[in-house]
Amino acid sequence: MVLEKRFPSPRYAWTLVFVLLCASVVSYLDRYILSLFVGPIRAELALSDTQVSLLQGVAFALFYAVMGLPFGRLVDRYTRKNLIVVGILVWSGMTMLCGLSTGFWQLFFARMGVGIGEACLGPAAFSMIADCFPHERRGRALATYNMSNYVGVGASLLFGGLIISLLSHGDVAGFWHGDSLSGWRIAFVGSALPGVVLAFVVLALKEPARTELMRSRAGATSRVVGLWAFFRARKRAFVSIYTVYALTAMVGYMIVAWAPSFYMRHFHMRPADVGLSMGVLAIIAGVGGCLSSGYISDRLIASGAHGGRFRIPLLWWPIALMSIIGMTQSPNAAASLVFLGLLTFGSALGLSSAPAVIQDVVPNQLRGQAAALHFIFAGLFGLSLGPTAVAMVTDYVLHDPTRVGVSLLVVIAPLSVVGFIACWLGQSHYHRIRAELLSILETKIDNSLPPGEHVNGERGMEQQVR
Template structure:
């Protein structure tokens, strides 16, 4: 099988791949987000603050996801994507289950870091595979359908997590494992959702993978080591020196010092060393990977880090995602603190309205974006602006209502708007690069968005909650990012009409890309 041309009939194997990748994405989000509904129990059991929870709910996962994921996006352009994805799925499943053995902040942080490392392979491999087997006319809808796994996984996490928190003591006696009932409900939940991913990893290995001319047959270990070293300090200094000599090494060292100083100041102001050390590591790794590509793959750099249109598009994506993350991971703890209802009812309520709203939003958004894009290339960015404008009143109602029915209703509308934009933006990122760069582009898009969204959004909300004594205030405060987000979307939309496929190819050729044919 080869990558599908624009007018090709879609093969049945493409639909099977889409199904398996949706399930993979489901487990990706299930294992990632279940800690949200478990957060209140974790806080009490491990004696944590809301700032600590913000780190565990976002930063611990996101930053190390970025450090490894930067390399994984590039590696996925050279190795078997299905093998790489199966390995990552098995790793994050095991690390999720090991979270059930955590006894404190540090051990649970280590487990969540492991989940981030494993999940770093998911989006680059999946986006690249789907972009190869579905033609451009169907790509936004295919990627939007893939993202339904995100919403299903998050919904199932709410429901399953609520059930375990409330009912584990009553049904653990039926499990024929000695000591099962001695586990706290949140620990049992992590074990239960982690282990089934090992079976799915075997299914991923059955996928048919399109042939690619740049896939390495030999030297795979060298490629993996090189790309990981390109993102992981202090090995980054060695890679930079090999590519650019002392001038490049000095520039990278100065970058490291500058980020360390900023992280130190933020640590001094907030008192949260783990948060800002992790964010500093993520920022350094992302910036260094871009510097490496500017020396080692100039065409890739020219179309991604070195291109204002690409940068504005992914920064706007990151800001929208940050606002969404600021409410989504804290919705369940807010409901538990506000309403006198059981965790299982909150889990079922939030999970049900989330999956209904999100499925409606992502399919409708993907379809509308494909139609709109036929006449206006800026459609994905416009859809992002619509998402943002719809989030503002929904978040305001969620943070202020005293009615659980109104809370669930507002969360339903938030779920619709929060999912309208995702498929179109993912397709836009793929459209801005050449086919051989799809894995790396997906990594750039996913990693910048996740570092900003998961690394800043949950922490911001938790820290403001800790400072003010009000989680609702913390949630509303994230809307301070809305004006900046609209400005970046507008700047990106101004540039996009000029970014034809021929223009993007010309930029790559100018940077050294061989002329096709």
């Protein structure tokens, strides 16, 4: 007997994407709010620069990465929307506690809680969205969710630029000194409130039915699939996938960390202008890259292209090489910013393909864990090695802080070549494991069918054979 299940209606599926997108944007606001108020926090709590760096980096990023895989396992076994709700409430509550902290260690543990709470969102969101759309339309949905990376960062940069601009005019100088230091506390509490509201909105969502479940040898659905055993049998493809996207994230972290310094040191731009310019570019170019990635991704699937969605990074890496050369070698800031926009577009194009590429080659029982590994590699390697590599070239090779642009070029150019080669070598392996997975899944997807239509037989959109 064949039992057919339908995907949610397109309207509901996109509503779910929008709600999760909003949750992700709020997570970025809560994540980056500390960087906007470093001055008053240092003054009131008597912190050193080293302590501030620990609050911005280790306190959040380490625990965000470490908790990713355990949460990924929970995502693969339990109701995902409930896990997201708990995560939102945890990071929102911890953000409020940041605003109530009276010392370094209180703030450190509160930031740690923010990282732990946010670690659940990405894996759960990827898994839920993948279950709401047929294979040939999944790329656009996941890329749309991924816009939160650029909208969140861009909004933070814009907000920071506006704050710096106001302070430079002296209109709100009292906010930065003296009796008005509680302003940063109000900001933390205020930024946590949208999360509380969103938690109830997410709770009202309907948990989508799980699709693309792997069978056991007896033919029944296997609730648990061994992550490392699955990966070992397909290690060449997964090494290529995680290498390509870790390097992509690394380039992005380097640009976020050092591009502002490049424009201030090389072109002598004002900090406020840098924040506003980069904020606008991050939103416009980033959103454009994400939407383009989703469209191209689904077109590649519809055309049956060899390598499928994993061909998109082959477009990104040449863009990275060309744009970093143009950005750092341009004669003026305006021309350089054009290339920065191109680099941001390319980064979004490449990175936004990651969720769909990964979800397409793992069964449902491993979707959360596979997504968590992406965040672990992108966070630990991209965040820890990328910006540090640029700094080391500047300090120990060039010995000149004004040549940070040359450091960016020296580090990113070879990474672009390595990333392209890794992606090129992984095409056949990726194509093979995707075909292999389709042959053993309970759920089969007919790419010729629009959403909501079903057929009987082996290639039904969603069938459970008994």
